[in-house]
Amino acid sequence: MKTTGTVIRYGDNVDTDVIIPARYLNTSNPKELAAHCMEDLDATFVKRVKAGDIMVGGNNFGCGSSREHAPIAIKESGIACVVAKSFARIFYRNAINIGLPIVEFPGDIDEGDQLEIDFAEGKVRNLSKNSEGNFPPFPPFLQKIISKGGLFKAMEELA
Amino acid sequence: MKMTMSQKILAAHAGRESVSPGELIMAKLDLVLGNDITAPVAIDEYRKAGACGVFDCRKIALVMDHFTPNKDIKAAEQTKKVRDFAAEKGIVNYFDVGDMGVEHALLPERGLVVAGDLVIGADSHTCTYGALGAFSTGVGSTDMAVAMAHGKAWFKVPRAMQIKLRGKLRQWVSGKDVILHIIGKIGVDGALYKSMEFTGDGVAALSMDDRLCICNMAIEAGAKNGIFPVDAKTLQYIADHSQKKPVTFAADANAEYDDVMDIDLGSITSTVAFPHLPSNTRTFDNMPEVKIHQVVIGSCTNGRLSDLQVAAKILKGRKVSPQVRTIIIPATQKIYLQALREGLLEIFVEAGAAVSTPTCGPCLGGHMGILARGERAVATTNRNFVGRMGHPESEVYLASPEVAAASALTGVITDPAKP
Numbered sequence: 068m069k070t071t072g073t074v075i076r077y078g079d080n081v082d083t084d085v086i087i088p089a090r091y092l093n094t095s096n097p098k099e100l101a102a103h104c105m106e107d108l109d110a111t112f113v114k115r116v117k118a119g120d121i122m123v124g125g126n127n128f129g130c131g132s133s134r135e136h137a138p139i140a141i142k143e144s145g146i147a148c149v150v151a152k153s154f155a156r157i158f159y160r161n162a163i164n165i166g167l168p169i170v171e172f173p174g175d176i177d178e179g180d181q182l183e184i185d186f187a188e189g190k191v192r193n194l195s196k197n198s199e200g201n202f203p204p205f206p207p208f209l210q211k212i213i214s215k216g217g218l219f220k221a222m223e224e225l226a
Numbered sequence: 227m228k229m230t231m232s233q234k235i236l237a238a239h240a241g242r243e244s245v246s247p248g249e250l251i252m253a254k255l256d257l258v259l260g261n262d263i264t265a266p267v268a269i270d271e272y273r274k275a276g277a278c279g280v281f282d283c284r285k286i287a288l289v290m291d292h293f294t295p296n297k298d299i300k301a302a303e304q305t306k307k308v309r310d311f312a313a314e315k316g317i318v319n320y321f322d323v324g325d326m327g328v329e330h331a332l333l334p335e336r337g338l339v340v341a342g343d344l345v346i347g348a349d350s351h352t353c354t355y356g357a358l359g360a361f362s363t364g365v366g367s368t369d370m371a372v373a374m375a376h377g378k379a380w381f382k383v384p385r386a387m388q389i390k391l392r393g394k395l396r397q398w399v400s401g402k403d404v405i406l407h408i409i410g411k412i413g414v415d416g417a418l419y420k421s422m423e424f425t426g427d428g429v430a431a432l433s434m435d436d437r438l439c440i441c442n443m444a445i446e447a448g449a450k451n452g453i454f455p456v457d458a459k460t461l462q463y464i465a466d467h468s469q470k471k472p473v474t475f476a477a478d479a480n481a482e483y484d485d486v487m488d489i490d491l492g493s494i495t496s497t498v499a500f501p502h503l504p505s506n507t508r509t510f511d512n513m514p515e516v517k518i519h520q521v522v523i524g525s526c527t528n529g530r531l532s533d534l535q536v537a538a539k540i541l542k543g544r545k546v547s548p549q550v551r552t553i554i555i556p557a558t559q560k561i562y563l564q565a566l567r568e569g570l571l572e573i574f575v576e577a578g579a580a581v582s583t584p585t586c587g588p589c590l591g592g593h594m595g596i597l598a599r600g601e602r603a604v605a606t607t608n609r610n611f612v613g614r615m616g617h618p619e620s621e622v623y624l625a626s627p628e629v630a631a632a633s634a635l636t637g638v639i640t641d642p643a644k645p
């Protein structure tokens with residue numbers, strides 16, 4: 068699986084309260100959640116995000132509350148993949164469990180860069196900077212969750 | 227294989243002799259928790275997957291605490307979805323208005339978690355129960371949905387950091403100051419993916435409320451769980467609250483820790499986390515004057531009886547500043563009743579504070595005390611992210627109940643040791 072898209076970039080410690088503020092958690096409807104995605108950090112996000120864009124963060128992306136509404140809002144907004152130097156652990160497992168691709172990659176990426184991510188090869192190519200780097204692919208256990216289309220479906224085999 | 231306390235609990239629940247850090251395992255759960263925000267998403271997932279049974283109707287806890295008593299129609303619909311699900315599945319531990327409390331204060335009080343348990347909750351502060359010698363951690367709604375059906379969850383076995391405590395806390399200093407002090411030192415990702423294992427002679431001197439408060443905020447350093455050794459105080463607490471039999475696990479003497487931190491409890495002074503990260507801490511020897519508009523004493527971090535008792539000690543016979551809206555929220559009905567019987571609520575009302583039925587309310591900017599643009603609050607809660615208590619340009623300062631009560635009186639962030 069490969070994906071190519073334009074980067075929307077944020078810094079370190081992007082928390083789930085800014086990804087989707089609690090005042091909107093009185094619904095679990097993905098479309099309503101996506102309408103407020105990133106609002107408190109970047110009010111322009113919802114207007115400028117296009118299907119296939121890649122969200123990039125620094126360290127500890129997705130820290131804070133366990134709300135699965137956060138990866139749901141990001142996925143529903145059209146983001147094809149989140150790349151960050153590191154992820155907070157609950158966000159990491161939520162993203163896998165709901166099928167939002169995420170990649171831990173420390174490379175130098177700027178707003179607006181074109182990235183190509185090759186999940187099978189474990190490669191990130193920065194087409195704008197003409198550079199590339201590797202990331203460790205998911206361990207087989209997590210690959211199974213992803214390939215089965217989510218945790219519920221994978222459980223029959225895993226449990 | 228030498229194991230930490232956390233690793234031993236995971237191994238036991240995976241049916242294994244031992245586990246090693248980094249390994250992915252599937253383990254049996256003793257309790258699965260969800261609330262009025264996360265459970266509706268889990269129930270949707272559960273139904274979508276076509277699941278129909280639950281693994282054990284006594285081992286699921288559903289606590290309606292975030293937006294209850296319901297703040298609007300949407301919140302009411304969400305709660306109703308959970309209420310109907312609980313009735314349909316015969317969930318024994320369903321807690322609604324009049325009976326509920328903030329989940330992480332409620333579950334230990336109701337004896338639903340004991341030492342040796344493996345618990346997941348669709349709420350990040352599920353790590354609180356490590357205070358009881360359990361392994362407990364926050365997950366998302368899909369994990370919760372799968373756990374309700376299968377009674378199992380996957381875990382990556384965590385590495386660990388050891389925090390050795392010695393000495394005794396000074397007066398007006400409590401568990402909140404200890405954990406803010408630690409997060410200030412190691413940062414919001416200082417324990418990322420790891421267990422925070424507390425040890426040392428200092429543990430014995432910490433009350434159960436202090437330990438619950440400390441484990442509550444392990445997640446604010448990125449930790450997977452926080453955990454305290456089981457001692458006489460833990461066993462007494464469990465005997466007083468639970469019918470369940472605790473199982474004591476202890477770390478091997480030469481278990482492997484990535485980092486070891488030494489803390490003299492007696493050296494810690496009142497600590498405040500400035501906006502917008504729990505790691506942005508300051509002590510009073512280095513504190514600018516910060517004028518505040520609101521004080522919140524409550525939440526799963528500091529809404530327990532001892533928190534209210536110390537706040538009452540400071541507020542007794544005095545008046546809060548007319549510039550400060552002071553909101554005090556006992557974390558559970560039992561705490562509320564006890565505070566009523568001890569005359570604490572009367573002290574609060576006479577001091578000019580508002581007292582509420584248990585709810586998360588303002589802690590997550592839900593209801594019951596939302597901040598306007600430019601306003602500042604001192605709160606005994608656990609997060610001060612942008613917009614956490616209201617307007618994105620409002621500010622939350624995290625502090626102990628001692629600091630919060632002292633600040634309510636003066637209208638500026640105040641050292642409780644120098645009233």
Ligand code: SF4
Nearest residue numbers: 328525526586589590
């Ligand atoms: S009191 Fe705050 S931190 Fe605790 S469970 Fe409620 S919203 Fe979460």
